[in-house]
Amino acid sequence: MNQADLSYFCDLMDAAFARLTADKEDLRFSKADGPLEIGGRKFSTVIGVVGYYKGRMQIEMDKNLACKLYETMNGEPVDEEMDLCYYLAEFTNILTGNGITDWNNAFKGISLRLTPPAVFVGDNLDLLTPEVSTASMGYQSDYGRMKIEIGFI
Amino acid sequence: MGRAYKVLVVDDSPFVWKAIKKAMEPEEGYELLEQAFNGKMGLEMVERFKPDLIFLDITMPEMDGLQAAEILLRKDPGIRIVLISAMGDKLILDKAKQLGIKAFLPKPFKPEEVIQQLRSLLAPAAG
Numbered sequence: 001m002n003q004a005d006l007s008y009f010c011d012l013m014d015a016a017f018a019r020l021t022a023d024k025e026d027l028r029f030s031k032a033d034g035p036l037e038i039g040g041r042k043f044s045t046v047i048g049v050v051g052y053y054k055g056r057m058q059i060e061m062d063k064n065l066a067c068k069l070y071e072t073m074n075g076e077p078v079d080e081e082m083d084l085c086y087y088l089a090e091f092t093n094i095l096t097g098n099g100i101t102d103w104n105n106a107f108k109g110i111s112l113r114l115t116p117p118a119v120f121v122g123d124n125l126d127l128l129t130p131e132v133s134t135a136s137m138g139y140q141s142d143y144g145r146m147k148i149e150i151g152f153i
Numbered sequence: 154m155g156r157a158y159k160v161l162v163v164d165d166s167p168f169v170w171k172a173i174k175k176a177m178e179p180e181e182g183y184e185l186l187e188q189a190f191n192g193k194m195g196l197e198m199v200e201r202f203k204p205d206l207i208f209l210d211i212t213m214p215e216m217d218g219l220q221a222a223e224i225l226l227r228k229d230p231g232i233r234i235v236l237i238s239a240m241g242d243k244l245i246l247d248k249a250k251q252l253g254i255k256a257f258l259p260k261p262f263k264p265e266e267v268i269q270q271l272r273s274l275l276a277p278a279a280g
Contacts, residue, residue: 020261073261074172086168093166093212094260097239104242111244114212116165 001053001133001152009103010135010150016098017148027072029139029146036138036145038062041123043085045092048115049100055132055152057096065144089117157184158275161204163195163221164188164237165213173208176264183271192216196224206274211238211245219248226253233274237262
């Protein structure tokens with residue numbers, strides 16, 4: 001994938017994320033200038049994109065922010081870590097699905113579709129996908145940091 | 154009052170089943186069945202429990218929602234299906250329409266939108 005297309009999709013994802021969080025007054029995000037590193041215990045969700053372009057989306061955030069996101073979106077605190085994982089998988093599905101929908105509507109024929117997401121939880125977790133064009137967007141909030149990594153072959 | 158309407162959720166995410174359960178809790182007259190995690194399981198549960206309404210996701214392992222809908226609507230064109238998905242591009246919506254699916258609930262959805270779908274699709278049969 002060329003840089004212009006990758007950058008276009010990043011903008012769509014950024015807009016989709018802004019829409020999803022627009023009415024959440026107690027959880028505001030600001031976009032970081034450059035890539036962010038997230039250390040310690042973190043949650044990483046990966047979802048595949050297939051169709052005219054092939055790639056994957058990865059959303060990573062620290063535990064504190066993941067819990068706050070769950071609470072803000074669902075109106076109740078997290079009960080069990082497994083519930084949090086289920087929610088993050090769905091959040092990633094929704095965010096990517098919204099971005100992909102906009103892309104599909106803008107360019108007839110690319111017919112992008114998603115694969116079911118997977119969630120990884122761990123301390124100082126690193127997920128690497130070689131040989132793809134990647135872009136990274138960082139977001140900061142009062143509750144922690146989040147990173148969206150987009151990679152397409 | 155007649156029997157409760159049976160509602161089936163076919164979605165690979167347990168979170169979605171929980172969200173729909175929570176939305177339905179204040180409402181009377183509906184019974185939420187156990188979750189079906191993919192299209193294939195959904196077909197089996199429809200056969201077994203004969204739900205009055207099905208919330209059907211698109212992206213699922215084993216069999217996706219559109220494939221499952223095609224089979225369900227071929228067997229029973231009057232079956233009530235609400236397609237639920239974060240993917241709502243023109244191609245998907247056209248395909249859903251072509252299959253005979255009349256309702257689409259985009260993700261993320263609000264509890265009141267779930268109830269609105271239940272009321273609008275099940276109300277004509279009430280009584």
